[in-house]
Amino acid sequence: MxxxxxxxxxxxxxxxxxxxxxxxxxxxxxxxxxxxxxxxxxxxxxxxxxxxxxxxxxxxxxxxxxxxxxxxxxxxxxxxxxxxxxxxxxxxxxxxxxxxxxxxxxxxxxxxxxxxxxxxxxxxxxxxxxxxxxxxxxxxxxxxxxxxxxxxxxxxxxxxxxxxxxxxxRIMPMPEDRLPPRGRALAYPEAVRLDDPIDSDLRGEVDDKYQYSCxxxxxxxxxxxxxxxxxxxxxxxxxxxxxxxxxxxxxxxxxxxxxxxxxxxxxxxxxxxxxxxxxxxxxxxxxxxxxxxxxxxxxxxxxxxxxxxxxxxxxxxxWPYSFPASEDFHKREERGSVGGRLLVRDSFLDDVDVAANSAHIGLAPPGEAGSWQRESKGYQFWARTGIDGYFTIGDVRAGEYGLYAWVPGVLGDFKLAETVTITARGHVEVGDVVFEPPRDGPTLWEIGVPDRSAAEFSVPDPNPSYVNKLYAGHPDRFRQYGLWERYAELYPEGDLVYRVGASDYTKDWFYAHVTRKTGDGYKSTTWQIKFTMDRGAAQPGGGGPYKLRIALASAKSAELQGERPRASPPHFTTGVIGGDNSIARHGIHGLYWLFNVNVEREWLVEGENTVFLTQARASSPFQGLMYDYLRLEAPSSPSPSPPPLSLTLFNMPSSFF
Missing domain, CATH: 2.70.98 (Beta-galactosidase; Chain A, domain 5)
Structure with missing residues (x-):
């Protein structure tokens, strides 16, 4: 209007x-x-x-x-x-x-x-x-x-x-409210506690521009x-x-x-x-x-x-607008489209290919699977599939693209093997394309939902001294300031221990794997996942290793290590990864990472097993990571005389990592 x-x-x-x-x-x-x-x-x-x-x-x-x-x-x-x-x-x-x-x-x-x-x-x-x-x-x-x-x-x-x-x-603070003596800077300059704002209704709240990101x-x-x-x-x-x-x-x-x-x-x-x-x-x-x-x-x-x-x-x-006079802006007649249907093939869950419902599917410059999330120089065009998996991506600038997708509830990234060439006024029909997500065997246990977000995990209430009232009872409760500090308050004597089958990831899995403040510094933290096997799993020959899938929703100058007690070096390390700063900037995800770890059968024992996951970098409160989803898979081909294997809990052994 x-x-x-x-x-x-x-x-x-x-x-x-x-x-x-x-x-x-x-x-x-x-x-x-x-x-x-x-x-x-x-x-x-x-x-x-x-x-x-x-x-x-x-x-x-x-x-x-x-x-x-x-x-x-x-x-x-x-x-x-x-x-x-x-x-x-x-x-x-x-x-x-x-x-x-x-x-x-x-x-x-x-x-x-x-x-x-x-x-x-x-x-x-x-x-x-x-x-x-x-x-x-x-x-x-x-x-x-x-x-x-x-x-x-x-x-x-x-x-x-x-x-x-x-x-x-909402009604917002005045810029003067952010300056002393009305405001008090917190852990970084963008975050300020409003001690004496002009509008007294805002007293005691935290203002931070990152709380209003989108x-x-x-x-x-x-x-x-x-x-x-x-x-x-x-x-x-x-x-x-x-x-x-x-x-x-x-x-x-x-x-x-x-x-x-x-x-x-x-x-x-x-x-x-x-x-x-x-x-x-x-x-x-x-x-x-x-x-x-x-x-x-x-x-x-x-x-x-x-x-x-x-x-x-x-x-x-x-859109696309018809009025720009710049030849660098492509009008509708200079663009094309692509369509098709995306299916998911996971034989351990379904006997037939399943339509990818509500998948994000898009065109971005050619690269590896998932490369679109780190891509900045080119253009990207995205759509959502319908309940039947069909999609159309329209008004695409002419050029060469990779076709990428990810599906809520499904691990990993899809990329079409062939490059898609878009021409002016042209339409490319790719037909049925099949995404085969990472999978070696049946699921023994899982934590979370593979949706590239840590939102389903336990997001704590904020410290009452650092509340933004907008997010009280809000779906985006993770946007409150200082939530990283609540970890040490909730786990004062030791780090998080999750017991598969007994624990609830919505209550018992903290939304971010963060450092712990000690005196004037910080130290790394080690989380444990415990699960029980009814029979020993150490069997010679055949069957191959188990597979641990670790999907991360975010990482900031972090290094995730899978440790075996008193063992050096750790069995598994990501190396130092991440720069998206989601913990400090009130996000619930950043760049997506997927790590696939072999777990040898002889590492598993009858009874309780434990996975030790250490975030090893600890020079600031904002170093850490957010998990998206974890899953342990059994070998796809059992040994000739496989022991009956029953996982009643999601946990891990004294010598798993």
Missing amino acids: ASPAGVSMKVKGRHRSPVAGGAGQWNRPSHSDEPGGMITGISFNGLNNLMEVLNDESDRGYWSTNWSEPGGSGHFDRIQGTDFRVIVENEEQVELSFSRSWNPSLRGTTVIPLSIDRRIVMFRGLSGFYTTPSSSSRKTPDFDLAEARAVFKLRKDKFHYMAMADNRQ ENKDNRVHGWICADPQTGFWQITPSNEFRTGGPLKQDLTSHVGPINLAHPLRGGDLDLKFREGELWKKVFGPVFIYLNSTPRRGTDPLYLWEDAKSQAQVEEES
């Missing part, structure tokens, strides 16, 4: 002269005052400026990057255009370009070695504007790109209510509401194709400031690494900045949220 109120925009130039834009009209700057693309002002609904007028003009609305030379320190580049062009100008539409080319004379500066073209598009009668940058590298030096984002800093005296989902919205697949619309006059400022992202890391990647949205972010690229394990002479180009967007107002006084301000959701639906149905 377009508000009847007009929109005007000011864009900062190199000589501090603004460009004023409206719904279908704008003032062309003189040649000497060409703007650089910083958005300094947006007027709407009687508000002269929605942007924070107390900030410097360069610190209101902008695109920025964080990058570094390999092995060097990071650079922050708030992107300022050096060339301004009017791409489209007519009675209905204006498209403006603010571009900057990289050249060798910029070596040694904070300017990122990319050529960047940022566009702003406005339409008559549409309350808002579209923004998108396209980036390209050519004959540039080695560098790593960690982050790219669009930032909109709104007036703190006007925008106090933030919303990103029906069950994730998975790509759910990050459609988020923003802020001003109560007087009732005005909404929303960011709408109609497609995830240009975001990094696939549909499950978690990233920032809006947070105290008030700040509204578009965050298509954020690194860690997903840093983009460019090497000299590499050719690359990508369009990040467009994203739509939508402004709305209530139709009459006395209307519930949450009308603005409902209206923003409706507009998000309109934008999604309009």
Whole structure:
């Protein structure tokens, strides 16, 4: 819905002269005052400026990057255009370009070695504007790109209510509340306890921007509401194709400031690494900045949220947009599609192939199975299968892709052996494709659900001193601050021991395998899984080993070791893995890891057996991992005279690991 109120925009130039834009009209700057693309002002609904007028003009609305030379320190580049062009100008539409080319004379500066073209598009009668940058590298030096984002800093005296989902919205603290003496920094600067906030209802709560992160697949619309006059400022992202890391990647949205972010690229394990002479180009967007107002006084301000959701639906149905003038943005006629049916073949569970219900299936640049979650340079296109396993992935840019999938409730990653070639206006029908998940034999025991998340495990209540009231009784209870500290409180005398058949993973398996604070430092922790066998399993010849499957939902500078008591080195180690920081940043998963460990028959004994799992790295409270799922499988081919084997519990022996 377009508000009847007009929109005007000011864009900062190199000589501090603004460009004023409206719904279908704008003032062309003189040649000497060409703007650089910083958005300094947006007027709407009687508000002269929605942007924070107390900030410097360069610190209101902008695109920025964080990058570094390999092995060097990071650079922050708030992107300022050096060339301004009017791409489209007519009675209905204006498209403006603010571009900057990289050249060798910029070596040694904070300017990122990319050529960047940022566009702003406005339409008559549409309350808002579209923004998108396209980036390209050519004959540039080695560098790593960690982050790219669009930032909109709104007036703190006007925008106090933030919303990103029906069950994730609230009155937010003021930025002053985060500073001493009103606020007290906790374990890291982003987390602050509100000791004396301006709004006394917020006293004692924790504010942390990471508590308001969202998975790509759910990050459609988020923003802020001003109560007087009732005005909404929303960011709408109609497609995830240009975001990094696939549909499950978690990233920032809006947070105290008030700040509204578009965050298509954020690194860690997903840093983009460019090497000299590499050719690359990508369009990040467009994203739509939508402004709305209530139709009459006395209307519930949450009308603005409902209206923003409706507009998000309109934008999604309009994707891919037909209006961008950039040849780098592919229109619908330049795209194709792929379809088929995904089946799961697990003969130890079913005699026939089973339709993959609600599977995530997508196209991403060619690579190994699961490589899509670490992919940042290309485009990705995802869909969900129906109950019968059928899928169609539409509006795919022409190119070469791998077809990937994972199925809730099924271990592992699927990848089609053949590369899929998408052509303009073409459709590829792959027919029935079969996913054979990792499996050597029947399940003897399992912990959790293979869904790439630790959400089904025991997420503790927060320390009462560190509560965010939004998440009290909320499905996302894992977003409370300081939950990692509760492990030592719940297990003060020793580490977690899980007994298969007696324990309940929803209550007895802590959601994160974390370190334990001791004095001024931290130490590693060892968890035990105990199970019972009725007969001895040590039989010579035949049968092969048992198999322990360990799927991790997240890891941060962690090393998981499977130990045998008093044995060195450990039987199994992952090595140091992970950089997704989900523990500190209130996630319930990060990058997915799957490890398959052989368990020799002679290691198993009659009676109680124990698996020892140690998270061996312990220099901070945030080193650790989250389990997704664990399973022990019997050998697929029993020995000629197999002993009857009965697992009545899920546990492990004195010499298993």
